[in-house]
Amino acid sequence: MTVAGLQALLSHWRRNPWQLFTMIAGLAMATALWSGVQAINAEARASYDRAANALGQGQYAQIVGRDSAPLDQAQYISLRRAGWLVSPIVEGELDLEGERFRLTGIEPLTLPRGADAPAPLELSALAGFIAPNGEILVHPDDAGTLANTDHSFRPDPGQTRGTLTADIGLAQRLLKTDAITMLLVLPDQPLGQPPLSTIDPSLVLVEGQGQGDVARLTESFHLNLTAFGLLSFAVGIFIVYGAIGLAFEQRRPVFRTLRTLGLPLGRLLALLAVELTLFALAAGAIGIALGYIFAAALLPDVAATLRGLYSADVTDTLTLRPAWWLSGLAMALGGTAAAASGAFLRLNRLPLLASTQPRAWAADAQSSHRRMAIIAAFLGLVGALFAAFGSGLLAGFALLACLLIAAALALPLTLDLMLRLGSRLARGAVPQWFWADTRQQLPGLSMALMALLLAMAANIGVSTMVSSFRLTFTGWLDQRLASELYLNTTSPEEAALLTGYLEDKVEAILPIISIDTRIGDLPAEIFGVLDHATYRDNWKLLDAVPLVWDRLAAGDGVLVNEQLSRRENLSVGARLGHDTVLGVYGDYGNPAGQVVLGMDAFHARYPDVAALRYGLRTGVADPKAVADDLRRKFDLPPDALVDQARIKAVSLQVFERTFSVTAALNILTLSVAGFAILISLLTLATMRLPQLAPVWALGLTRARLAALELVRAVCLAAFTGLAAVPLGLGLAWVLLAIVNVQAFGWRLPMYLFPLDYLHLGGLTILAAFLAALWPALRLARTQPDALLKVFSNER
Amino acid sequence: MSARSIFLALAVLPAAALAQGFAGLGTNADGFAIPQPDPQFVFPADHGPHPDFRIEWWYLTANLTGPDGTDYGLQWTLFRSALRAGTGDGWQSPQLWMGHAAVTTPDAHFVTERLARGGIGQAGVIADPFRAWIDDWQLSGASDWSDMTLSASGPSFAYDMTLTAEGPLVLNGADGYSVKSAEGLSSYYYSRPFLDISGTLTLLDRPVPVTGHAWIDREWSSQPLSQAQEGWDWFSLSFETGAHLMGYQMRQTGGSTYTTATWIEADGVATSYPDGAFDARPLDFTTIADRTVPTTWRVMLPERGVDVTVSALNEHAWMTTSIPYWEGPVSVSGSHSGKGYLEMTGYDGD
Amino acid sequence: MLQVENLTKSYATADGRTQVLDGVSFGMERGETLALTGESGSGKSTLLHLIGGLDRPDSGQISLNEKKMTGLDDRGRSALRRGTVGIIFQQFNLIPSLTVAANIAFHARLAGRHDPDWVERLTDRIGLTDQRDKYPEALSGGQQQRVAIARTLAARPKLVLADEPTGNLDEDNAEIILMLLLETAREAGTSVLMVTHSLNLAARLGRRLHLSHGRISA
Ligand SMILES: Nc1ncnc2c1ncn2[C@@H]1O[C@H](COP(=O)(O)OP(=O)(O)OP(=O)(O)O)[C@@H](O)[C@H]1O
Ligand SMILES: [Mg+2]
Secondary structure, eight states, rough: HHOOOOOOEEEHHHHHHHHHHHHHHHHHHHHHHHHHHHHHHHHHHHHHHHHHHHOOOTEEEEEEEGGGOOOEEEHHHHHTTTTTEEEEEEEEEEOOOTTTEEEEEEEEETTTTTGGTTTOOOHHHHHHHHSTTTEEEEHHHHHHTTTSSSOEEOOOSSSOOTEEEEEEEHHHTTTTEEEESEEEEOEEEEOOOOHHHOOOOOOOOOOSSOEEEHHHHHHHHHHHHHHHHHHHHHHHHHHHHHHHHHHHHTHHHHHHHHHTOOOOOOHHHHHOOOOOHHHHHHHHHHHHHHHHHHHHHHHHHHHHHHHHHHHOOSSSSSOOOOHHHHHHHHHHHHHHHHHHHHHHHHHHOTTTTOOSSSOOTTTHHHHHHHHHHHHHHHHHHHHHHHHHHHSHHHHHHHEEEEHHHHHHHHHHHHHHHHHHHHHHHHHSHHHHHHHHHHHHHHHHHHHHHHHHHHHHHHHHHHHHHHHHHHHHHHHHHHHHHSEEEEESSSHHHHHHHHHHTTTTTEEEEEEEEEEEETTTEEEEEEEEEOOOOOHHHHEEEEEEEETTTHHHHTTSSSEEHHHHHHHHHHHHHOETEEEEEEEEEOOTOOOOOEEEHHHHHHHHTTTTTTEEEEEOTTTTOOOOOOOOHHHHTTTTOGGGGEEEHHHHHHHHHHHHHHHHHHHHHHHHHHHHHHHHHHHHHHHHHHHHHHHHHHHHHHHHHHHHHHHHHHHHHHHHHHHHHHHHHHHHHHHHHHHIIIIIIHSOOOOOOOOOOOOHHHHHHHHHHHHHHHHHHHHHHHHHOHHHHHHHHHHSOOO | HHHHHHHHHHHHOOOOHHHOOOOOOOOOOOOOOOSSOOOOTTTTTTGSOOOTEEEEEEEEEEEOOTSSSSSEEEEEEEEESSSSSSSGGGGGOEEEEEEEEEEEETTTTEEEEEETTTTSSSSETEEEETTEEEEEEEEEEOTTTTTEEEEESSSSEEEEEEEEEEEEEEEEEBTTEEEEEOOOOOOEEEEEEEEEEEEEEETTTEEEEEEEEEEEEEEEESSOOOTEOOOOOOEEETTTTOOOOEEEEEEEEOOEEEEEEEOOOOTSSSSEEESOOOOOEEEEEEETTTTTEEEEEEEEEGTTTTEEEEEEESTTEEOSSSOOEEEEEEEEEEEEEEEEEEEEEEOOOO | OEEEEEEEEEEEETTTTEEEEEEEEEEEEOOOOOEEEOTTTSSSSHHHHHTTTTTSSSEEEEETEEEEOOOOOOHHHHHHHHHHHEEOSSSOOOOSSSSSHHHHHHHHHHOOOHHHHHHHHHHHHHTOGGGGTTTTGGGGGHHHHHHHHHHHHHHSSSSEEEESSSTTHHHHHHHHHHHHHHHHHHTTOOOEEOSSSHHHHHTSSSSEEEETEEOOOO
16 A cells, blocks of 8 residues: 555656656755855864864963963973973964965874874874974875975875974974974863963963854854855745645645545655655755855855955865765755645645645635734844844844844735735726736745745845945055055064165155954954054044044054954943053954054054064155165065055955855855746646636637736736845845944945846846746647646546 | 874884884884893993883882772883984984873772973983983982982872882893893893882872882883784782792783793892793783773792782773773782782783 | 538547547527537537637638638637637636636626626626625536626627536536526527537527537437
8 A cells, every 4th residue: 555655646756757856956956055055164164173273273272472472492391391281383484386384383292182183194104294304294285286395295184275284393493493382281281280370470371262263253254154055945945845835736636546545644644754755865965966066166265255354274175074964964854844844734634525626825825924924023023122132143143034034924915915906906807817816826926936035135135235345345445555565574674674775765664563462362463553644644433532643642542443342342432451442443354353552652562573564655756666676676575565456456356255155145046036936937837727728718819828927927026026125225234234243343334236226126027037938938839728628627 | 093192102012913013113123222131231321211222111110008008009100212213402302202100099090191202301311310200290319219209190190209219129131131022022121129109199189198119110122022922911019028029921922921020039139030930820800991801810930939819909900091001009819918010911902 | 600611620649640520510590509419529529619719620611700710810719709709618617816796797808898787687697696706716616607607698709609518517507507598698699509418408409419420410
């Protein structure tokens, strides 16, 4: 009975391969977008963990010198001899074969177990690793570049691109230092250990962060991606919902026959569940494969973004990790279950001898619209509560979710009202029928239209956010990069020589001087600035005391960047340590907090720090001539002088790559929504013959009917697009005013881009038109006998 | 494979399978010096390291008693292992160091381990005045080992002890040249069996004053194991008569053994015994960490009328170090009674 | 008024072509009522569809009101259906998205002959004035057929083609529907060509044609 039953059920798909394709494609697409995003996240997280493990960022407490001063070896030994279990790390940059690498020196014997970064060391390899010219671990992609150097390299997929790991002895030699950058503190320390301050008061213990700074800073970025993945998944599930609903409707006669022949309802439901599980697994597998391709294509951009925005190193090659493909499979199964639940409930309630006539999807469309609208109103209320009382990134996303779902749920009722208005205004039999019929299609199309609404709103919201960001960012770059030339020197001596030479050739030489530190346990930079018109004229402060520049120069206080101000709650007048905050400035694209001191105050506080970088105001002189002269005179490498335009170009490039992922997801989501409409229309098309045949029999040509179908799709898309604009703007507002502030630490002004929205609207209508075109053409070509069967067959 | 276990594979500890997997370690000296018969030790210099040999250790075990009569065992070991013969400056040094410290009570066993690179001052041994250290652990004192202090610490225990020498150094084998296999693999090996020890154990923050008897072993070599050897069972026993017995058997594939023993009279006069004189047979086994380990033995040296049962104070004295082994205090009964230490290596899982 | 000459129609089936109509000829006068009988599968519906312009014959001629139909394209035949003929099927005649009232008026409005009084009278005549704002799904089969009849007659067609309009109904109901159709048709001066299995019903019509083996056998 079971086998026969399953055969009967499955035969449906053999007869309707198109439907099968629809369902599998929808589910696979949903899974692909979801698991693709998850794959990217998993890869990035793995990279952070690797970095954190190797460098001890976060996972382990660290001992560093005050003000990031390097440690010497004797300090390491004295700590060990005092019973402190610490492991030395040296870090630095190394130029090899014209590329810059980040070299980390580790001491494998004392390295904490979890931080066993060079894991692939073979049994015999330790001797090779700690030998005087030991092996250097390198990412396989970089191994080729370095093949011709004198060092011996060992390709290790555990490394991040652009980074090298070597024994500390070798690393110190390569970096020409005998210092230690920091000490990792092992988790299990022995009894009776004296406090650090009694051993060496110049050392500072920085507690572990658990996940590490990078993970913390980038968390918001990944949350963003996840939210997008979920949105795309939801859009895809709409398709599955439609396909399953249709398959159930069409098989009602089969169900009835099977039931009449004695198959218990429970067994029937179980068979259907088995069938759907099989499909979900198959579609999930396809989706994961697609997701892998998708993620592999996007990962380099994501990696570039994370590098540019957070200085986080992420490999750009993808590994198949159970974390994401399992989650993809789970989502496929869960999504199918969610999409099928309605159909199962209906089937469960189906009386044995119910009419086998296919009815419109939701006969009680009216009441279901109203129900959805009530839920929407409730969600709107919850969202308002989040907006009013919530704080943090999660509250921001919760607000977004409420907003989007509420809008989607309210859509059918809204459209219904619009259509009712349309039919009220309609004159003539055909227009009246058109509106009435469109209203009747609404329940079948509403899922696809909701998907379209979400996709369009996301598009409008995100593009508004990105464009606002771009506008602000480029304006800000113009302010901040006021110097025509930037000079990089390698030593204070060289700096003195070059600036001495330049003294009377340029209008001003502005030292860029800073030290790295930590404020509130997160990385921060302290800068010193000269009192110069460049800053007074160009830096737009978000908030400041009167005469801020004079007071800064006088050493009255400090300026902080917006992200630090928000993070540490430092508004103007607040105190940061012993300093008063004199002003807050916008600082986009920087994850770290910044403090700006007057140059005198900076030197007084950090007498040992010398400036190696300078901004040059060339004044009347031609920047290019100045640069060429300097290069020729001192035989400088190309990197020593960078002009403003190049820095701007690089910054903008980082910016564009940052949002290329978002853009790709945007387009994919919109395409999925377009596909959802196509599927829904095709689905409806098969059910539409009984609705259209009488009209045709009464004398409307098939061509006319097909044209009306097209008009209908375009109208619905246009109405939906109309509804998407305010929703998208709301979304943009939440992104700019809440999510971005939480994620990046800065708030951006919102700009409107009506032409973009029009463009998107046109695109959507075109998509709807194209989606409707095929079903319409099929209708126009329907043979009369197919229409006639409506009247003669007992269906 | 973690850095630690690599280190241990290089070190002397006898995980025979691993050692043999590491081509050459078992049989070939690879540019290292090789022990020669008829050694002439010079003290205190020979208490210091011998960097031309691959492996070396300073090995202290002690049987202790608390104020309430509870028995304790204590271990302090410093291993030296060289990647290449010779020394080097700073991180270039090919010498690696490893410390093991343990305290055994009748129902607990505390173990901890330290690793260090040579050349940077984190660990090492100096002969005069004597100082052997790794991190904050230290065995130091007079260059003739007459008076020394000993300390070690771990996450859940620590100890601080004082040692006083009672009798002479004892040279094992032929004047300190100890043959370990029929093929003639050998080491330099001497012991200091007569040491009084007292001090404080700190067990989970609870101080325990203890006194007892300690034994130091010194051994260095370049060929730790023959290819056919799986591990060893080593006994150091102190009898109530004042005599001591050091004996061990190298277990070889196929079940045969190669044994060595030194009998030490109460006055310090020592006699070495060749293969076959000493006999040790397991009487009872304990399953620890998925391995079956003999924790009660019948030990015989018929030429001295020794036929005793040796039982572990705590059968679970398992060293959870990078390469694990069993090491703990034992009690002796039968023809003689007394206390001692037992070390068993090469008992693999599966 | 209706002239059918030498009509042939065949369908492609799995085992070759099935000749359904094999030279059918007959004529009908204005106001005449004609019953078409025949075994199941004899081609009655096919013939009706050809006359209604819903399908094309393989060969032969159909003229309505002296106008040859054979040359008409889809557009022309659609116009014919809108204006000259009315078709009533056994079931599923109504447009599900429109109310009873809208359904009844629909054809007439398409034909450009909407006469509210006439519609009202027809609605009254079929006894469904109370149900005029309901949707078809809320009506019984008999009620639905009554609406279909009213809708057809509201458009004042010259010829009503009915394909077993009462096939789904019990005998009493069938009787009522048929009488309704015939009476209103007579009032409007409309010709009726009705397919039926029931000799009983056929007897109520003016003339009877029998279709067998693709030919009229009178
Ligand atoms: N679209 C089609 N394709 C193939 N064969 C068809 C098609 N439509 C009808 N036929 C065949 O043509 C023949 C006549 O069909 P038709 O529906 O005209 O019969 P009918 O006389 O109306 O029968 P009934 O009394 O059962 O309604 C039948 O054998 C049928 O199988
Ligand atoms: Mg028929």
